[in-house]
Amino acid sequence: MKLGTVLSTLTSSKLRIVLVGLLLVGGAVGGAFALGILGIPSVAAVDNTFGDVTNETTVVETDLVVSNPNPVGIGLDGVSVNYTVSMNAVEMAQGGREGVRVGTGNSTIDLETDLQNDAIPAWWVSHVRNDERTTVSIDATVTSDRIGRSVDFTREREIETDLLxxxxxxxxxxxxxxxxxxxxxxxxxxxxxxxxxxxxxxxxxxxxxxxxxxxxxxxxxxxxxxxxxxxxxxxxxxxxxxxxxxxxxxxxxxxxxxxxxxxxxxxxxxxxxxxxxxxxxxxxxxxxxxxxxxxxxxxxxxxxxxxxxxxxxxxxxxxxxxxxxxxxxxxxxxxxxxxxxxxTDSGNTSDDENTxxxxxxxxxxxxxxxxxxxxxxxxxxxxxxxxxxxxxxxxxxxxxxxx
The missing domain is CATH 2.60.40.10 (Immunoglobulins)
Structure with a gap:
């Protein structure tokens, strides 16, 4: 038997073994998720601030905290995060990232997205029509493509003005x-x-x-x-x-x-x-x-x-x-x-007003x-x-x- 044929056979066998091993590990991990042995990453918090402002755009800086309840980190294997900021149902900013690596416990992911300033008039109209009240909604989702499941997180904040x-x-x-x-x-x-x-x-x-x-x-x-x-x-x-x-x-x-x-x-x-x-x-x-x-x-x-x-x-x-x-x-x-x-975060609001x-x-x-x-x-x-x-x-x- 020729040396090249032997090496090809050995290489093909090792490659098949590695592939089979990876499939078994992947199947085991996927099965562990499906059986509830391992948990699905979730969103623990979303904190936003305004960054640089130009005549056209306003940067929204986001710290999105992803919680991984598992004893091991999760690599770049199809985990993605997405979030939307709305004011009175007017979408102001949307962002996200794919291929996210999260360690055990809480991991903070820094994101930036642009708010288009030409969306401000539509929000203002809704604010005045709603008796000068605005509900700021932040909706975030963590998705694992491997097992086809996602976890949602929502935070709402009430803004009121009294101009007249x-x-x-x-x-x-x-x-x-x-x-x-x-x-x-x-x-x-x-x-x-x-x-x-x-x-x-x-x-x-x-x-x-x-x-x-x-x-x-x-x-x-x-x-x-x-x-x-x-x-x-x-x-x-x-x-x-x-x-x-x-x-x-x-x-x-x-x-x-x-x-x-x-x-x-x-x-x-x-x-x-x-x-x-x-x-x-x-x-x-x-x-x-x-x-x-x-x-x-x-x-x-x-x-x-x-x-x-x-x-x-x-x-x-x-x-x-x-x-x-x-x-x-x-x-x-x-x-x-x-x-x-x-x-309002998880449905708890406390406002004590004395006038x-x-x-x-x-x-x-x-x-x-x-x-x-x-x-x-x-x-x-x-x-x-x-x-x-x-x-x-x-x-x-x-x-x-x-x-």
């Missing part, structure tokens, strides 16, 4: 023309009201009402009220009324105005909202400024900045629960912010408030102290979710 309630006020505020043609104040604003209008994909309207009192013996006409809305100094919208209102002598008149935020500008605002150097991480200033064009009894029109009506509110979010400093970092100038968050209301102001004289001449009014300031009683641990029960 502080605009609702019974405080009496003077309107001064600062003109030699008339005495100040020429009008009083005794009441302001605001609520979200019918939100569309393109704009977010704010329906506003102003109760105006004329203390003069002659009627005054308001031919135009204009507004400008900014969020972190990003121009969000501006416009003016096209209806004239005549306020008779010693009379009240309610003036309506709709201020619209242009949703296409929200992705530009989003970049500033995450920028630590602007106002702090996930902190924004909402500002609405007004002006009025008033026709005096002489027929002269004057443009009056309504500085006393300028509305400012702070928007604070903590979308991934990155820290209490985001929620408690500050409050708005003319009202307390309400960026309260509550987190105290206490406030009063002395009104103007002859301002028409409450239909009287002393003009006394009561103003309520909401000083809200929120405590999130969240005691959360990713290592509960050794960090292993039951399979």
């Amino acid at each position: 309630s502080a605009f609702n006020s019974d405080e009496t505020r003077p309107v001064n023309a600062d003109s030699a043609l008339t005495d100040d104040p020429i009008l009083y604003v005794n009441e302001t009201r605001g609520q979200w209008g019918s939100v569309s994909e393109s704009e977010t309207p704010i329906d506003m009402e102003f109760t105006v009192y004329n203390p003069n013996i002659e009627p005054y006409a308001i031919t135009e009220i204009g507004y400008d809305v900014t969020m972190n100094d990003v121009e969000m919208g501006g416009g003016a009324t096209d209806e004239e209102y005549v306020i008779q002598s010693r009379s009240l008149e309610t003036i309506g105005l709709t201020a619209a935020l242009e949703n296409e500008r929200l992705d530009e605002w989003w970049v500033t909202h995450l920028d630590e150097e602007v106002n702090g991480h996930q902190v924004s200033d909402l500002r609405i400024e007004f002006y009025a064009v008033i026709e005096l009894p002489s027929g002269t029109e004057v443009t009056v900045p309504l500085d006393e009506l300028t509305y400012e509110e702070t928007i604070e979010t903590d979308i991934f629960g990155e820290g209490d400093d985001v929620r408690d970092g500050g409050s708005g100038s003319d009202g307390d912010s309400d960026g309260s968050d509550s987190e 105290t209301d206490d406030g009063s102001t002395d009104g103007e004289t002859d301002d028409g408030s409450d239909g009287s001449t002393d003009g006394s009014t009561n103003e309520t300031d909401d000083d809200e102290n929120t405590t999130d009683g969240e005691n959360e641990s990713d290592d509960d029960d050794d960090g292993v979710l039951p399979v």
Whole structure:
């Protein structure tokens, strides 16, 4: 027999033995999984933070903790992990990895994925339509192709804001023309009201009402009220009324105005909202400024900045629960912010909120408030102290979710 034939026979035999051995080992491992002798890897925790932000994308950095309950590690044999981040069912980011090696116990897998900033307007619309509430959902799955089984993990976090309630006020505020043609104040604003209008994909309207009192013996006409809305100094919208209102002598008149935020500008605002150097991480200033064009009894029109009506509110979010400093970092100038968050992990949520209301102001004289001449009014300031009683641990029960 030739030497080459002998070597070929021996090599083929050894190769067959190795292949058979591998098949037996693989079958034994697969059978052990199937019989429950070995456990299926599961997801013990998913922690997300925001990374670098550009005008187009926002990096979501993910630490995904995979728990392997087996006494041996699992190699690159078809184990994959996938996760999705959604806000009010709007998919914001999706990522994963195949061929994952996990040791015994808990192993942390670092992942990065891009959130497309042009998804922010769709989320914003859902947030406003849902009474300024957002459910942040993080869904993760570990799959073993070898045995065709997977284990799911879900975490949900509730985000709430309150951008308009502080605009609702019974405080009496003077309107001064600062003109030699008339005495100040020429009008009083005794009441302001605001609520979200019918939100569309393109704009977010704010329906506003102003109760105006004329203390003069002659009627005054308001031919135009204009507004400008900014969020972190990003121009969000501006416009003016096209209806004239005549306020008779010693009379009240309610003036309506709709201020619209242009949703296409929200992705530009989003970049500033995450920028630590602007106002702090996930902190924004909402500002609405007004002006009025008033026709005096002489027929002269004057443009009056309504500085006393300028509305400012702070928007604070903590979308991934990155820290209490985001929620408690500050409050708005003319009202307390309400960026309260509550987190649900495995169905456990604890929010203990204590709110105290206490406030009063002395009104103007002859301002028409409450239909009287002393003009006394009561103003309520909401000083809200929120405590999130969240005691959360990713290592509960050794960090292993039951399979």
